[in-house]
Amino acid sequence: MTHLAILISMVITSVLAAQSRNFIYAAMWLALLSATVAVAMFNMGAPWAAVFELSVCAGLITVLFAGTASMLGKGTKYAQNERRFMKYLPLGLFAFGVCLWYITYPYAALLKPSQITQTTPMMVGDIIWQLRYKDLIGQICMFVAGVLMVKAFFGRVKDE
Amino acid sequence: MNEILNFGAQFFTPDNLYLDWFTAVLLFFTGVYCMASSRNMLRTLLGIEISSKGCMFALLSAGYTIGNIDFAQAVIMIMIGIEVVIVAVGLGLIIRSYAQKGNLDILDLKNLRG
Numbered sequence: 001m002t003h004l005a006i007l008i009s010m011v012i013t014s015v016l017a018a019q020s021r022n023f024i025y026a027a028m029w030l031a032l033l034s035a036t037v038a039v040a041m042f043n044m045g046a047p048w049a050a051v052f053e054l055s056v057c058a059g060l061i062t063v064l065f066a067g068t069a070s071m072l073g074k075g076t077k078y079a080q081n082e083r084r085f086m087k088y089l090p091l092g093l094f095a096f097g098v099c100l101w102y103i104t105y106p107y108a109a110l111l112k113p114s115q116i117t118q119t120t121p122m123m124v125g126d127i128i129w130q131l132r133y134k135d136l137i138g139q140i141c142m143f144v145a146g147v148l149m150v151k152a153f154f155g156r157v158k159d160e
Numbered sequence: 161m162n163e164i165l166n167f168g169a170q171f172f173t174p175d176n177l178y179l180d181w182f183t184a185v186l187l188f189f190t191g192v193y194c195m196a197s198s199r200n201m202l203r204t205l206l207g208i209e210i211s212s213k214g215c216m217f218a219l220l221s222a223g224y225t226i227g228n229i230d231f232a233q234a235v236i237m238i239m240i241g242i243e244v245v246i247v248a249v250g251l252g253l254i255i256r257s258y259a260q261k262g263n264l265d266i267l268d269l270k271n272l273r274g
Contacts, residue, residue: 007183010217014187014210018194023202030209037213041236044224049233052240053216061209061247068251069202072258085197089190096189100182108178127234135238146245153252 006040015093019086023069027062034058048124180221187214201257201264205250212243 013036017029034057041050128136191211195204216236223232254264261268 004179007179010183010213011186011190014190014213017206017210018190018203023206026203026206030206033210033213037217040217041220044220045229046220046223046233046236049220049236049240052237056240056244057209057213060244064247064251065202065206068255071255072202072264086194089193089197092193093186093190097182097186100185104182105178111177111181122230124230124233124237127231128237131231132234132238135235139238139241142242142245146249149249150252153256 003040003043006036006043010036010040011093015090018089024066027065027069030065031058031062034061177221177225180225181218184214184218184221187211187217190214199266201250201254201266201269204266205247205254208246208250209243212239215239 010033013029013033017026017033020026020029034053038050038054038058041047041053122131188211191207191209191214194207194210196207198204198207216239219232219236219239220229223229223235253269257269258264
């Protein structure tokens with residue numbers, strides 16, 4: 001039942017994050033969502049991913065969101081029609097969930113775990129550095145591209 | 161009564177791939193709804209974050225179910241790194257756009273020029 005509680009709290013925190021009027025509160029709900037996902041990761045035996053999730057998503061990204069929201073101040077409350085459809089989110093989510101359950105539950109029995117024959121069990125570090133090293137190179141390229149983009153956004157323009 | 165309890169004990173466990181994927185799809189729907197229903201760029205970025213949490217949980221659940229959680233962990237860690245880049249660039253774009261336009265309307269980005 002612990003797993004059920006985790007799943008329910010994930011859905012509730014996501015809805016509250018989406019619906020929050022104040023963006024600092026939304027960042028806090030997003031941090032709680034990340035923390036809940038991290039608990040699910042710990043529960044399912046993925047401690048390294050959980051630590052990453054907790055420190056980066058629940059920590060760094062929350063700070064970035066809250067910092068931006070407080071920097072922009074009242075500017076974040078832009079748009080008259082912004083929250084016009086947001087109040088229907090719980091209703092829409094419930095209707096979507098009921099439809100999804102009705103359509104997909106007959107096929108739930110087909111979702112059975114397939115057996116993977118692992119010849120040699122690999123550690124997380126080995127998988128990242130040996131098996132998925134191309135992903136790592138792509139990630140480094142994305143970091144470089146991100147730094148260059150942020151530099152382009154906030155770079156000083158020389159007067160001509 | 162015991163049958164119901166037994167069903168609950170078997171159904172609400174991490175081994176139930178269907179329930180995990182159902183939750184992941186609900187998270188994804190919440191994020192997409194958040195993106196689609198608002199023109200505020202901050203809320204759009206929030207929707208991307210919520211959707212990525214759903215994807216991340218689906219990956220984790222698949223890895224757990226097939227007994228290859230280490231592989232899922234590796235992919236999730238790379239995904240988190242990319243997510244940080246997306247958020248940093250997105251927030252930079254938002255701040256820059258707000259400084260120029262004075263609002264956070266995503267439709268104003270149509271006028272961006274390099």
